[in-house]
Amino acid sequence: MITIWGRRNSSNVMPVMWAVGELGLPHERKDVGGSFGGLDTDAFVKMNPNRQIPVLQEGSFILWESNAIVRHLARVHGVGGLQPETEADLAHAEQWMDWHRNVFALQASAIFFSTIRTEPPKRDAAAIARQAESLGKSLKILDAHLNGREFIVGDRLTIADIPIGAVLYRYFNMPIERPSLPNIEAFYSRLQQRQAYKTHIMNPFGRNPAEWYMLERGLPIS
Ligand SMILES: N[C@@H](CCC(=O)N[C@@H](CS)C(=O)NCC(=O)O)C(=O)O
Structure with missing residues (x-):
């Protein structure tokens, strides 16, 4: 199960969620950032020392930077779909x-x-x-x-x-x-x-x- 950390109205969370939606991946999204706060907790800073959203969590695998997350999802889950072929x-x-x-x-x-x-x-x-x-x-x-x-x-x-x-x-x-x-x-x-x-x-x-x-x-x- 994939967890996306980040409020849904964040410009950087949205493309990640769109990619998750296009790929039909089972997921949960957690509201942090903006008025929800939560980016300064020890647990969050351990995931992303930049204190920013989005963060992708898949088991012990953690990834931040929205474009890197989109590329990762496409490479791993999107062959024949979001991942370019050549x-x-x-x-x-x-x-x-x-x-x-x-x-x-x-x-x-x-x-x-x-x-x-x-x-x-x-x-x-x-x-x-x-x-x-x-x-x-x-x-x-x-x-x-x-x-x-x-x-x-x-x-x-x-x-x-x-x-x-x-x-x-x-x-x-x-x-x-x-x-x-x-x-x-x-x-x-x-x-x-x-x-x-x-x-x-x-x-x-x-x-x-x-x-x-x-x-x-x-x-x-x-
Ligand atoms: N280059 C980073 C930028 C991340 C970023 O700036 N995230 C903003 C939200 S769009 C953030 O975490 N702001 C603090 C907050 O939402 O409280 C990415 O693409 O993931």
Whole structure:
């Protein structure tokens, strides 16, 4: 049995849960991090000295770093599925996973904190507009790559799609200006048809810190 440590609304827990869902793996998820706390206990720090989520636990095997967890799950459980089949596809999948970490997630997360995680009166509209424009330019690179392709690598969903696809839900639901990205929009529409994407990624995150907190705790918002 796999245990995933981490609250479900964490941007780094979500791709791991999506991979677990795509692979149909029996699992449990434990709410830690954010308002649940629990990252500073001796037991957790022993698992992840970075005091961050997600952490994968499988018996005595412990793994942290979300993209490493997604790669591990695909290698061990996803042959013929999430794991790319050729060396070239694997190399390109890893390239896009690094792009996710160093470009897309970095920029999108900064905007998420400037918008949803900041009280509306304290938001800096000019700075947010600059951040959104810069992210839009980065996404033009992915949009061009997706021209004529159904998935980021190969002809089925792989580890290349998981971290990037997870951030797309936030990108398309944040209150920002977005350029025309027709190939990404088509890709995002296809992802939204997948049950595991619906379950683990398409979870509303609210419009402000108060709503974010309520949703994190599973409480209704008005
Ligand atoms: N590069 C790490 C980043 C992990 C990370 O930043 N996790 C955040 C949540 S998204 C965290 O643990 N924050 C503290 C908290 O949730 O309390 C990964 O991909 O796993």
